[in-house]
Amino acid sequence: MPLELIKEVNGVPEVELLSELNKVDFRSLQPGCDYSKKYIQGKLSIISSLTSGGNRTAVLKIALQEQENSDSDINTINVLFFGKLAKDCAKVFYEGDTIAVAGFSVLSASSSTGRDGKHCLFLKAFEDFRSTVYVYVKSVRDFSTESMSLVPTTHYIYTPLNQLKGGTIVNVYGVVKFFKPPYLSKGTDYCSVVTIVDQTNVKLTCLLFSGSYEALPIIYKNGDIVRFHRLKIQVYKKETQGITSSGFASLTFEGTLGAPIIPRTSSKYFNFTAEDHRMVEALRVWASTHISPSSTLVKLCDVQPLQYFDLTCQLLGKAEVDGASFLLKVWDGTRTPFPSWRVLIEDLALEGDLSHIHQLQNLTIDILVYDNHVQVAKFLKVGSFLRIYSLHTKLQSVNLENQATLLALEFHLHGGTSYGRGIRVLPESNSDVDQLKKVLESADLTAGQCFDGICQSEHEDSFRSLSSSGSVSLYEVERCQQLSATILTDHHYLEKTPLCAILKQKAPQQYRIRAKLRSYKPRSLLQSVKLHCPKCHALQEVPHEGDLDIILQEGATIIPDTKLQNTSLYDSKMWTTKDQGERKVAVHFVKNNGILPLSSDCLILIEGGTLGEIYKLANKFHSVIPVRSGYEDLEVLDLSVPFLIQGKVHHYGCKQCSTLRPIQNLNSLVDKTPWIPSSVAEVLGIVPLQHVFVMTFILDDGTGVLEAYLMDSDKFFQIPASEILINDDLQQSMEMIMGMFCPSGTKIDAYPWLECLIKSYNVTSGTEQQICYQIFDTTVAEDLI
Numbered sequence: 001m002p003l004e005l006i007k008e009v010n011g012v013p014e015v016e017l018l019s020e021l022n023k024v025d026f027r028s029l030q031p032g033c034d035y036s037k038k039y040i041q042g043k044l045s046i047i048s049s050l051t052s053g054g055n056r057t058a059v060l061k062i063a064l065q066e067q068e069n070s071d072s073d074i075n076t077i078n079v080l081f082f083g084k085l086a087k088d089c090a091k092v093f094y095e096g097d098t099i100a101v102a103g104f105s106v107l108s109a110s111s112s113t114g115r116d117g118k119h120c121l122f123l124k125a126f127e128d129f130r131s132t133v134y135v136y137v138k139s140v141r142d143f144s145t146e147s148m149s150l151v152p153t154t155h156y157i158y159t160p161l162n163q164l165k166g167g168t169i170v171n172v173y174g175v176v177k178f179f180k181p182p183y184l185s186k187g188t189d190y191c192s193v194v195t196i197v198d199q200t201n202v203k204l205t206c207l208l209f210s211g212s213y214e215a216l217p218i219i220y221k222n223g224d225i226v227r228f229h230r231l232k233i234q235v236y237k238k239e240t241q242g243i244t245s246s247g248f249a250s251l252t253f254e255g256t257l258g259a260p261i262i263p264r265t266s267s268k269y270f271n272f273t274a275e276d277h278r279m280v281e282a283l284r285v286w287a288s289t290h291i292s293p294s295s296t297l298v299k300l301c302d303v304q305p306l307q308y309f310d311l312t313c314q315l316l317g318k319a320e321v322d323g324a325s326f327l328l329k330v331w332d333g334t335r336t337p338f339p340s341w342r343v344l345i346e347d348l349a350l351e352g353d354l355s356h357i358h359q360l361q362n363l364t365i366d367i368l369v370y371d372n373h374v375q376v377a378k379f380l381k382v383g384s385f386l387r388i389y390s391l392h393t394k395l396q397s398v399n400l401e402n403q404a405t406l407l408a409l410e411f412h413l414h415g416g417t418s419y420g421r422g423i424r425v426l427p428e429s430n431s432d433v434d435q436l437k438k439v440l441e442s443a444d445l446t447a448g449q450c451f452d453g454i455c456q457s458e459h460e461d462s463f464r465s466l467s468s469s470g471s472v473s474l475y476e477v478e479r480c481q482q483l484s485a486t487i488l489t490d491h492h493y494l495e496k497t498p499l500c501a502i503l504k505q506k507a508p509q510q511y512r513i514r515a516k517l518r519s520y521k522p523r524s525l526l527q528s529v530k531l532h533c534p535k536c537h538a539l540q541e542v543p544h545e546g547d548l549d550i551i552l553q554e555g556a557t558i559i560p561d562t563k564l565q566n567t568s569l570y571d572s573k574m575w576t577t578k579d580q581g582e583r584k585v586a587v588h589f590v591k592n593n594g595i596l597p598l599s600s601d602c603l604i605l606i607e608g609g610t611l612g613e614i615y616k617l618a619n620k621f622h623s624v625i626p627v628r629s630g631y632e633d634l635e636v637l638d639l640s641v642p643f644l645i646q647g648k649v650h651h652y653g654c655k656q657c658s659t660l661r662p663i664q665n666l667n668s669l670v671d672k673t674p675w676i677p678s679s680v681a682e683v684l685g686i687v688p689l690q691h692v693f694v695m696t697f698i699l700d701d702g703t704g705v706l707e708a709y710l711m712d713s714d715k716f717f718q719i720p721a722s723e724i725l726i727n728d729d730l731q732q733s734m735e736m737i738m739g740m741f742c743p744s745g746t747k748i749d750a751y752p753w754l755e756c757l758i759k760s761y762n763v764t765s766g767t768e769q770q771i772c773y774q775i776f777d778t779t780v781a782e783d784l785i
């Protein structure tokens, strides 16, 4: 401070501020010497009135009389103060005051009044020269200047928070852990609640009241450091708390290590000593390792649905909605992951630069503030920088005119002051405002454009932004912290897309998503196994054993033709059964170059067998093909039954796509045993059907719910669908995987994330067109299997 008041008690100054500086006798002053670290002291003998010098600079001239060397011939010296310092001093100086001036320059002037013609010296002091003027005062005077402070009359003692006693009035320092910005309490007073903590790890909640908003601590965020003077400690319901007592005063400092230590206060008179400086530094250091940094400050681009957070922003516009709510249009230079809702008001009601707001519409959010905050909101200046505390977000679906639905983020500042809800104007000097300004200056105003032509013009302008929010940054962050229970086998270059964005885009497209499996259909896993034709894409149920039996019995009515037996391809044997009216069964053993192979390598063709018989033979022989006698050759029986049975595995063919060929064609394969189903199918003109899992996954990523269909033979689950029907272990593995994806008895929050690739496609049924989604190129993470 360029002007300091030091209180004197019985002629003795309370603090010795100048002990670090060297005092200079008047007589030893010389022009041109460095007096930046030195001071002179004397009694104010003459004070002239304030004049304005060149450039209209204020000039104050005084004469100081040295007390110690009163017999010296040079015991009076003129001091000229310039500029603001001159004005301030003029308000404070009284003749007879003891004054010290530190940091000055000495000039000489040929004085016509000098009795002996000697050059007379004078001092120049001004703020730019870092001059400091100390005035010793006997009592506090009624003066006011911005550049002075009152040096303390007493040395303040600060009580650690673990040593507070009810009924005392104390001075404390602490780090803010929680606060409510000043609000109008029920009376006419403003109230603020501040919880602080210090190195003793003891917390103290303080209820602070004042008739003026400004007199309460100017806290911007948790982690700020406060100094309270004259805080009354009381015990209420066994809790120690602090309340304002008469003369309460506070200073607030930024809590960040290394930030300049500048006290925030509305008070013009306060002391701040080197010891205070050390207190603040010590608390900063302690807080940096003991208090987690305030995580409630969130940028709009990181906002999640259903979140409470503090926002630093600039006010672009405001409007009264009704008596109980008020609209604030703000921005912070970043874009929300969902478009902001738009509160319906007439343009006329909106205060602010409409064209500017329109230009920034994709970066602007609408906040509704309620009840007690309405009064505060009314007086906010458009353009000012705000911190809004405990702002609440909700995700709402909005129905557009074209019947499309869109998800939009609502922002509410609910009534009351719970959880510190409130609004505070930040000064331009605030470091967060500084940062915000930089972001605003570099904000991408063109960011509202649509990508890939996906954004349809039929959407309302205000919702246009959704399409371009192709990624949900906050979700990304959160998701990255959790491993996925599935992994992609391809297309890693694809960016993740939130489901809500996918749901409103046209097909066909491919996406990478991350979602949870809310539920799935069918619940019975065995029902999920189907037969799929890779050629015509028809899906059909796996035939029931009962149905198979009936078809086989019908086939058995055709009597095996002996002319077709014992060929170069196979040796034949025929039985007549005693049951069921003497059914004839023929078995043809396919030879390998004229020689019958071992049964375990042997393919047999069977005519007239029952399912039970086929099963028995399939256990013994490598492969079984049910056949019947045709005109010239044996024929594959009927594609309703398996065309090939290997062990317990049934191979089916597509009735639509297959063009059956004579059994003799197997000749081309006899060298190439074992019997590979696809090769057998090929030579017999059969398009084999695939066993696949067909399931509907109801996926939820918090932004939307999407039904995606999974058709997988063995890649997704790493379990062959063709074998699951006959293998208990595989069925168990499958149950385990599904139970892990979608655990019963827990909330969806606890479900694992699934990273999936999905593709959209159009399905037309009748006149209706529908977009469907299918999972592809995704597999269950290995450690799950």
Ligand SMILES: [Zn+2]
Pocket: 533, 534, 535, 536, 537, 538, 654, 655, 656, 657, 658, 687
């Ligand atoms: Zn087909």
